[in-house]
Amino acid sequence: MSALLEVEDLRVSFPTRTxxxxxVRGVSFTLGRERLGIVGESGSGKSQTGRAIMGLTAEHGVxxxxxxxxxGIDLLKASKAERRALRGKRIAMILQDPKYSLNPVxxxxxxxxxxxxxxxxxxxxEARKRALDMLAAxxxxxxxxxxxxxxxxxxxxxxxxxxxxxxxxxxxxxxxADEPTSALDVTVQLDVLAILNRLVADRGMGLIFISxxxxxxxxxxxxxxxxxxxxIVEELPAARLSEAQHPYTxxxxxxxxxxxxxxxxxxxxxxxxxxxx
Amino acid sequence: MxxxxxxxxxxxxxxxxxxxxDVSLSVAPGGSFGLVGESGSGKSTLLRAVxxxxxxxxxxxxxxxxxxxxxRDKAFYRKVQMVFQDPYGxxxxxQTVDRLLLEPxxxxxxxxxxxxxxxxxxxxxxxxxxxxxxxxxxxxxxxQRVAIARALILExxxxxLDEPTSALDASVQAExxxxxxxxxxxxxxxxxMVSHDxxxxxxxxxxxxxxxxxxxxEQLTAADLAAREVTQDYTxxxxxxxxxxRRDV
Numbered sequence: 304m305s306a307l308l309e310v311e312d313l314r315v316s317f318p319t320r321t322x323x324x325x326x327v328r329g330v331s332f333t334l335g336r337e338r339l340g341i342v343g344e345s346g347s348g349k350s351q352t353g354r355a356i357m358g359l360t361a362e363h364g365v366x367x368x369x370x371x372x373x374x375g376i377d378l379l380k381a382s383k384a385e386r387r388a389l390r391g392k393r394i395a396m397i398l399q400d401p402k403y404s405l406n407p408v409x410x411x412x413x414x415x416x417x418x419x420x421x422x423x424x425x426x427x428x429e430a431r432k433r434a435l436d437m438l439a440a441x442x443x444x445x446x447x448x449x450x451x452x453x454x455x456x457x458x459x460x461x462x463x464x465x466x467x468x469x470x471x472x473x474x475x476x477x478x479x480a481d482e483p484t485s486a487l488d489v490t491v492q493l494d495v496l497a498i499l500n501r502l503v504a505d506r507g508m509g510l511i512f513i514s515x516x517x518x519x520x521x522x523x524x525x526x527x528x529x530x531x532x533x534x535i536v537e538e539l540p541a542a543r544l545s546e547a548q549h550p551y552t553x554x555x556x557x558x559x560x561x562x563x564x565x566x567x568x569x570x571x572x573x574x575x576x577x578x579x580x
Numbered sequence: 581m582x583x584x585x586x587x588x589x590x591x592x593x594x595x596x597x598x599x600x601x602d603v604s605l606s607v608a609p610g611g612s613f614g615l616v617g618e619s620g621s622g623k624s625t626l627l628r629a630v631x632x633x634x635x636x637x638x639x640x641x642x643x644x645x646x647x648x649x650x651x652r653d654k655a656f657y658r659k660v661q662m663v664f665q666d667p668y669g670x671x672x673x674x675q676t677v678d679r680l681l682l683e684p685x686x687x688x689x690x691x692x693x694x695x696x697x698x699x700x701x702x703x704x705x706x707x708x709x710x711x712x713x714x715x716x717x718x719x720x721x722x723x724q725r726v727a728i729a730r731a732l733i734l735e736x737x738x739x740x741l742d743e744p745t746s747a748l749d750a751s752v753q754a755e756x757x758x759x760x761x762x763x764x765x766x767x768x769x770x771x772x773m774v775s776h777d778x779x780x781x782x783x784x785x786x787x788x789x790x791x792x793x794x795x796x797x798e799q800l801t802a803a804d805l806a807a808r809e810v811t812q813d814y815t816x817x818x819x820x821x822x823x824x825x826r827r828d829v
Contacts, residue, residue: 344749345720459619488618488776489821496825515749522824558754560783562822563806568758569783572751 307477307509308334308356311370315351315360326351326364328533334477338503338510340520340541342555343530349513352530353479356511357396358386373477392422395470399482401462405454411438411465412450415472422473437468441498460491464498471502478503481513496523517544517555529555532579551578582645584609584738584770585630591638592622592629592794599625600794602639607787609644609737612764612771614785614802616778616818622794623774627740630772631662643738658688661731665743667723671715677701677726678711684734700729704759721752725759732763739764741773745780757784778822782806790815 315327327348332339343349354360356371358378371378373394378386398404406414415434419425425433431450438446441464454462463483470478483499484492500523503510514520521527521541529537529552537549547553554572583606592600600622607613615623628634630641632652641648643659664670672680681700685693698708704725715723724744731739744760745753761784764771775781781788782802790797790812798812810816 344751490618490817493821493825500825517750518824522826555750558751560754560757560777560779562779562782562819566783568761569754571754571758 305374306333306335307374309370309372310334310352310356311368313352313355313368313371314366315348315355316365316367317361317363318365325533327355330530330533330535332528332535332538334509334511336507336509337526338512338524340524340527341511341513341530342515342517342520342527344515344555346532347530348533349515349530350481353396353481353511353513356477357394357479358390359396388422391418391470391475392473393475394477394479395473395475397463397466397470397478397480397483400486401454401459401466402486405462405466407454410451410453411457415450415465415469418469419472433472434468437472438465440471440502441465441468442494443468458491459487460495463487463495467495467499467502471506474506475508477509477511479511479513482515483512484519485514485516492519517552518559534579536578549578550575581608583607583642584611584644585613585772586642586645587626587630587639588642589639590626590629590636590641592625592634593637594635598794599634600629603789603791603794603796604639605789605799607770607772609770610764610768611787612773612785614781614788615772615774615791616776616781616788617791617797618776618818620793621791623791624742625794626791627662627742627772627774631660631740632656654688658734659736660738660740661734661736662740662742663724663727663731663744666747667715667720667727668747670727671723673715676712676714677706677718680715680726681730681733684730688734690734696733700733703732703763704729719752720748721755724748724752724756728756728759728763732767735767736769738770738772741771743775744773746775746777753780760784778805778818790818 311331313327313330316323316325330352341349341352355366360366368379412434415437416430419430419433435446435450438449443449443461443464484495487495512520512524521544524541527539527541527544528535531551537547537552539547547556557570558572560569586606588604590600590603603626605613615626617623625634629636678697681697682693685696690696701708701711706722706725745756748756763769773781773784782805785802787801789799792814797814800810
């Protein structure tokens, strides 16, 4: 099986007045048609890794890698137009909060149709029909009604489903989900994950699931990468999370309160400088 | 024993929208009570109603046996303090930590401000090195510590905590939760804590109330919840959801 995505020694840095900030410092992994989780705390570089693959790093950021290839295309050498053609069509990204990532002045239906017609030559009626089908596929009960609603008129869970619909309509091969359910209530979170799980499996997509929630990621993905200070500290199969070796991974797992476990005080992370190297 | 906080039949309405309806609870002095529910369940509204930030339209709230009127006096705020969810929004961006901590002391006419500020910072584990910094120079966890110091500097007996750790990373959350527990034990504080996270609530509280759509679903002890002895389907659903995603369902 050829890899969908190959990342070797990826570095993302931001020059600032007070010096260069290295957000990602040498990340390497390959992704097939599987579910890969990237976990880490704020500032670990997990989102910047996703953004670099998507081509959404801020203008002044510097991306450097030995290799950054998506199904044989060198993303570092690709022109802006080539990146644009990939983005949304073959690589799609779901962002955290539908309140901020959907266009507030466009109806949900129009936004989905826009995505589709940017990447495929389809007629209006056909585009509308496919958008409605897609809304139905993310289990929105009344697609006709939701099609004409504005983002502020729907709940967070519904907004996130609409977002998934929009990202999947062009049939991408790689989906990057950056904290797709962190803004949602726990019960809604599971519904959205179930939908995402089914669609990814049915369409045979590759998925990069970025989250701060180690447990959630391990219950959802096949493989987990743990990041700390811009580096990968550990990579392991999700099912074997309990056998994690690195003290950071173990610390992250331990510091969460658990129902039924009587641990007072909670163990805290003792951050060691050698983890950074 | 008079409960530290007793709420009876409390209702809150914003025009036609009923945010909270007929909610009752009582917390003993030194107790720790948790409120759990999803967005829109009324858990934060309940806390805000106690603090006088949301208008009560029905029922009574009593602190140490004294029923509160619609207007809260200074003595009330000396006794009851609140810590908010988002430490990025609850601290004044153009005031130093020193100035932030001085404000409540000045309002309540404390004299030995200098000592109290130094002590308050020490207690939350920040040390006086943070005293003359601005909040944007601090991390999320450090900010929340400042917010806790600001609440505790008046030596209140009741602390209202509105999702105090949900904006923080898991490892920082553990530190802040430990700090809160340690302060509660040292000062015999009464806690009322709101969270959407069942695990956090069962860790921190002895008793809790599950809420949905502005109403009480059930009240139970943390031990009952840990033993899965719940009576309502909604609580069971929350429990199942808190265990994470399962691919087979």
